[in-house]
Amino acid sequence: MANQTVLCDIGEGICTLTLNRPDRLNAWTAEMHSELKDALYQAGADPDVRVIILTGAGRGFCAGADMGGLQAIGGGASPDRKTKTQAGLPGGSTLAEFRMPYSYFPAIPKFIISAINGPAAGLGFIIPLYTDLRFAAESAVFTTSFAQRGLIAEHGVSWLLPRLVGQSAALDLLCSARKIRAPEALSLGLVSRVIPDDKLMAETRAYARLMADTVSPRSVAVMKRQVWEAAFQSLAEATTQANHEMELSFQTADFKEGVAHFLEKRAARFTGR
Known part of the structure; x- marks a missing residue:
């Protein structure tokens, strides 16, 4: 799994996936989308992987969709909505809801932690919501940004966000597109822990090691599936x-x-x- 826009490192039962366009604050591209999905499915099927960490290279997590692609759409190009269809993984959810272009994370039968190391905007705001747990660096900044681009609540965020922060807070974040910092994200329930920047990966890995070393991977897969499917x-x-x-x-x-x-x-x- 040696990719260009997504780096993969596996060791001690932990697979760390790193969005790797640091010069563009890891802005999202079709290539990154495809590589991340492939990497997650491979990690989900790897018996040596117990926990997956998702983070960003450099000083940001993900600045959202690459503006070059958005400009092309604004100029009349059709958005590319195609995505590869992957077979379900043993132990993962088989619900149709978790087979959409970005909603497949709950179908991965491994626990996924987002280590949000900087700005998370637009798609970079949505992606962590599909993971099972979110840790944020103290410097992390969040914004939905869609309303500032003339867009709408895309890729299921209108379903995900109210379940995490409540309807009023979700409408606030979506419709104002205001920026919030990590402490407010924690108070809203958007993230579970705020960690000093220089300790983010160490503490995230320590949590992942606890899971990799002390709990049944089968139990985790079943409970993850139970919790995500309970909404339906x-x-x-x-x-x-x-x-x-x-x-x-x-x-x-x-x-x-x-x-x-x-x-x-x-x-x-x-x-x-």
């Missing part, structure tokens, strides 16, 4: 699904290992089976 279920449906998944869990090697390592007072050796 009634309480009865979610409970029925949970009861079924619990019965399946009792039959797994990871369940036996979970009990054994606790009783034997040793480190866990989960296999994901």
Whole structure:
């Protein structure tokens, strides 16, 4: 997975994917879109990967869509909405909702953490919302920016954002397109943790290592799928699904290992089976 616009590093059960156009604040292109999707699916299928970290190279996370592409659309070019269709991954959600051009993140059966290291605007604002957890550097700045470009709430952000920050705050961020800094993002629930810039990756990796070393990857995959799919279920449906998944869990090697390592007072050796 050696790519140009997305860098990949795998070690100690963690796959770190880095958006790699630092001279353009990692502005989004069709090539980056394709490479990131391929990299996430490959990491999702790799048994050696337990957790995925997504971050940006240089001083920004992602400044949104490359303005050259937007200018071409404004000049009459048709936007390229094509995307490769990928087969579902074992353990990942199979809902149609998670097969749209940008909504596939919940279908990846690995926990995905965004380490937001600087400006996150437009598409760069939306992408972290599809990940499972968001950590922000103290210098991070967020803006939806769409209203300032004559655009609308695209790629599912009108569904995602109110579920994280509430309807009023979502309308505020979308319709004003104002910039907010990391402390306000934390107070709104947009991110889960604000970390000093020079410690962002170390603390994100420490959290990822905790997951990679101490919890069952099978349990994580199932719980991730349960939580994302619950938005489309009634309480009865979610409970029925949970009861079924619990019965399946009792039959797994990871369940036996979970009990054994606790009783034997040793480190866990989960296999994901």
